Amino acid sequence: MSSQRERFKVLGAGIFSLILVLGVARFAYTPLLPIMQQQAGLGLAEAGWLAALNYAGYLSGALIASLISDLVLKDRLYRIGLVVAIVSTAMMGLTTDPWVWMLSRFIAGLSSAAGMLLGTGLILNWLIRHNHRPELGIHFSGIGLGIAGCSVAVWLMGGTLDWREQWFVFTALACLLIVPALAWLPAPDTSPLTKSGAPMHDNPPSRLYLGLFMAAYFCAGFGYVISATFIVAIVDKLPGLQGQGALAFLAIGLAAAPACINWDFIARYIGDLNALILAALLQIVGIVLPVAVGGLIPTLFGALLFGGTFIGMVSLVLTMAGRFYPTRPAKMMGKMTISYGAAQIIGPAVVGWLATRLGDYSIGLYLAGGMMVVGTVLLAILKLVEKRDAAVALQPCLQN
Secondary structure, three states: OOHHHHHHHHHHHHHHHHHHHHHHOOOOHHHHHHHHHHHOOOOHHHHHHHHHHHHHHHHHHHHHHHHOOOHHHHHHHHHHHHHHHHHHHHHHHHOOOHHHHHHHHHHHHHHHHHHHHHHHHHHHHHHHHOOOOOOOHHHHHHHHHHHHHHHHHHHHHOOOOOHHHHHHHHHHHHHHHHHHHHHOOOOOOOOOEOOOOOEOOOOOOOHHHHHHHHHHHHHHHHHHHHHHHHHHHHHHOOOOOOOOHHHHHHHHHHHHHHHHHHHHHHHHHHOHHHHHHHHHHHHHHHHHHHHHOOOHHHHHHHHHHHHHHHHHHHHHHHHHHHHHOOOOOHHHHHHHHHHHHHHHHHHHHHHHHHHHHHOOOOHHHHHHHHHHHHHHHHHHHHHHHHHHHHHHHHHHHHHO
């Protein structure tokens, strides 16, 4: 098999795995939230708690990923995680018991971490070992495709299937997605050398750099989770936009599909941190447009901005983490995702509580935008720390 063909096959495995663990196991919940509230008796606060438990599972998976160095074990857990994604999806349609739903969302979060962190780490490790550019834009397009695909699926099934039957359709789709996700990713190579014989060395960041980076990523996680979880419900309740929430979610998915590839190119020209700051600024605008301006066109434009930036930020951050630790990329990816995941537990619970008190979720978008402003400031400070660390690293060379 040619080098490029093998590369696209490995990246294809990643795309299908992300459509499965995030598109189906995680994001199908968002467009199905309104119909579950109408038909299955799911309340506002309960909806927030289900989302929070999903991220608790994701955070638990991120913690596990950060502690594991054995590539073979990571590969095994990645494959188990894909099976768990199918099980968690089926569980949602099998009952109306909120405790079972809670368990489903938690283990769906675990499976998301397996695909997002362990799978991404395995793929980045493979790319570096085979002397390919260590960029994950193509791989992460699976998230946008998953969001858009779920939106289209729910739209097609609306009015024909009830909430339970729609979950079963997603379960059937998951069974198809798992085949290439498992078959196309080769077993990991544990050699300390690349295929060309070059040694692989880790280059960890300073403690201050890592701390600021994790804090900024916490803010990004908060900004992301509110829109990702509640955008359909928020838009549906805005004046004149009843029933348009699914369209906004589709716009997010369509914008997200090519976003990571776009941000890879942008980062090549302006640098990773500059690209992150630009993405954060655009995301702030995208988050607040639906409630600050209102109307269908501003709402869809905001959804496109949000979809075109949030996953680009994730891709850039995880790619940077993998470059710091090429021999064990999931190590720093896991630490960063613990920070991102902590925000995703707190965010839905806070907004669910606020929605119960105020009657809707709209205040959540202003809160998310504010957190993103804080994160952008932290990224700007991180640029100064990066220059300081580079100067410190140069000093021994200058002295010699």
